[in-house]
Amino acid sequence: MADSSKDKFSGSGQINISSSVQSEENSIIFSKMFRNFKSQIFADREFSFFLLVGLCLGLAGGVYNSIFPNYLHDFYNLTEEQRGFLEIPRESAGLAVMFIVAIMSFLGDIRLARLTMILNVIGLFGFVFFAPSYGIMIIWLVIFSLGQHVFMPLTPKIGMTLSKPKDFGKRLARYSAYVLVATIFGNGIVWVGMRILGLGYKPLFIFAAAFYLCAATAMFFMRADKPTQKPPKFIFRKEYMLYYALSLTNGARKQIFLTFAPWVLITVFGMSAPTFAVLSVIISVVSVGTRTIVGQAIDSLGERKVLAAEAVLLVVICLGYGLSGKIFSHAITLVVVAACYVIDASMSVVEMARSTYMRKIAVKESDITPTLSAGTSIDHVVSMSIPTLGGILWAVTGSYQPVFLMAAVIAVINIILTSQIKIKAKA
Numbered sequence: 001m002a003d004s005s006k007d008k009f010s011g012s013g014q015i016n017i018s019s020s021v022q023s024e025e026n027s028i029i030f031s032k033m034f035r036n037f038k039s040q041i042f043a044d045r046e047f048s049f050f051l052l053v054g055l056c057l058g059l060a061g062g063v064y065n066s067i068f069p070n071y072l073h074d075f076y077n078l079t080e081e082q083r084g085f086l087e088i089p090r091e092s093a094g095l096a097v098m099f100i101v102a103i104m105s106f107l108g109d110i111r112l113a114r115l116t117m118i119l120n121v122i123g124l125f126g127f128v129f130f131a132p133s134y135g136i137m138i139i140w141l142v143i144f145s146l147g148q149h150v151f152m153p154l155t156p157k158i159g160m161t162l163s164k165p166k167d168f169g170k171r172l173a174r175y176s177a178y179v180l181v182a183t184i185f186g187n188g189i190v191w192v193g194m195r196i197l198g199l200g201y202k203p204l205f206i207f208a209a210a211f212y213l214c215a216a217t218a219m220f221f222m223r224a225d226k227p228t229q230k231p232p233k234f235i236f237r238k239e240y241m242l243y244y245a246l247s248l249t250n251g252a253r254k255q256i257f258l259t260f261a262p263w264v265l266i267t268v269f270g271m272s273a274p275t276f277a278v279l280s281v282i283i284s285v286v287s288v289g290t291r292t293i294v295g296q297a298i299d300s301l302g303e304r305k306v307l308a309a310e311a312v313l314l315v316v317i318c319l320g321y322g323l324s325g326k327i328f329s330h331a332i333t334l335v336v337v338a339a340c341y342v343i344d345a346s347m348s349v350v351e352m353a354r355s356t357y358m359r360k361i362a363v364k365e366s367d368i369t370p371t372l373s374a375g376t377s378i379d380h381v382v383s384m385s386i387p388t389l390g391g392i393l394w395a396v397t398g399s400y401q402p403v404f405l406m407a408a409v410i411a412v413i414n415i416i417l418t419s420q421i422k423i424k425a426k427a
Contacts (some may be wrong), residue, residue, distance in 0.1 A: 064184015084391020173295020
């Protein structure tokens with residue numbers, strides 16, 4: 001019995017010693033991981049804060065984009081024509097981007113980006129608390145949209161400024177991946193909030209506004225850059241004409257998708273906001289992979305091949321939207337349209353290929369921000385008009401399919417333009 005007790009005591013001691021050693025080893029591992037994480041943040045401080053901005057924007061966008069289409073439908077009962085017309089004031093902010101960025105260029109990219117975040121917060125809080133009527137809501141929506149649109153050309157410029165030329169695609173893809181992962185959580189907030197907690201639209205819009213405020217705070221921790229040009233400055237060089245043409249066709253087709261793809265799912269197939277949030281999660285999960293793949297493809301294959309592949313795929317997607325209802329049953333058409341919606345949304349990452357293409361053909365470094373801004377404004381020239389035409393086409397024909405067949409024609413034009421891309425190697 002004594003020997004047995006001794007063996008048990010000895011074994012227990014060995015177990016305790018082993019557990020203690022294992023615990024100490026784990027502590028050392030976690031300590032090293034923390035030190036490496038901490039040193040990485042300090043070694044790449046500005047880009048780390050930029051990624052934090054992306055996380056906050058992803059959370060905000062995940063909430064806002066999941067509920068906005070349903071909010072318009074449930075509270076204002078808009079027709080297809082009214083939904084298309086709403087894009088005129090909403091997208092007018094994008095048209096003004098070129099002028100705003102030029103006039104405010106004395107601030108530099110970081111300070112101007114901070115201002116856009118503040119506009120997002122003001123616009124969304126006004127949208128929630130001070131919009132008793134549809135007309136007043138549009139005013140707040142324009143302020144919010146202005147913040148979003150001015151930040152669009154600043155995002156790739158800031159990301160490329162914080163990166164080496166050989167890493168442009170990879171670093172922008174990393175930022176985009178952070179945004180998308182956060183978007184998944186934003187979509188999850190909508191689903192949990194509406195399905196489980198029974199929240200309405202207003203608390204969720206407040207959540208989105210709070211996340212925009214967090215993004216603004218993170219942006220204020222970034223060091224302000226020095227402006228590289230004298231304001232005002234507008235850039236229209238013949239070398240950039242193809243970039244502008246690509247912005248035009250991309251804006252036309254993209255806006256048809258952004259305006260009418262969710263509207264089809266909501267009005268034709270009766271998709272609710274929580275279900276829409278689940279679909280948004282699927283989009284975000286798929287997009288995490290596509291953004292990494294596209295980023296690597298830009299660096300290895302080049303912008304021309306990436307944009308050409310996107311253009312061909314978009315023709316197929318538009319035909320799927322436009323023809324599936326004539327071929328399949330209502331239930332199967334829903335699956336096809338939802339699949340096209342997921343693929344289409346996950347391909348938005350290819351936008352960074354247009355940005356890196358512009359960066360590579362830039363005659364001067366100081367041309368980049370104003371030219372990207374001009375591209376955004378040109379994009380929105382058609383973004384204001386195409387949805388209105390699409391809404392009228394839908395109302396006249398009584399069907400959404402012709403709207404997407406029109407988008408397919410635009411996608412074919414995009415293929416032709418993409419084939420003209422040539423990037424000269426710089427000495």
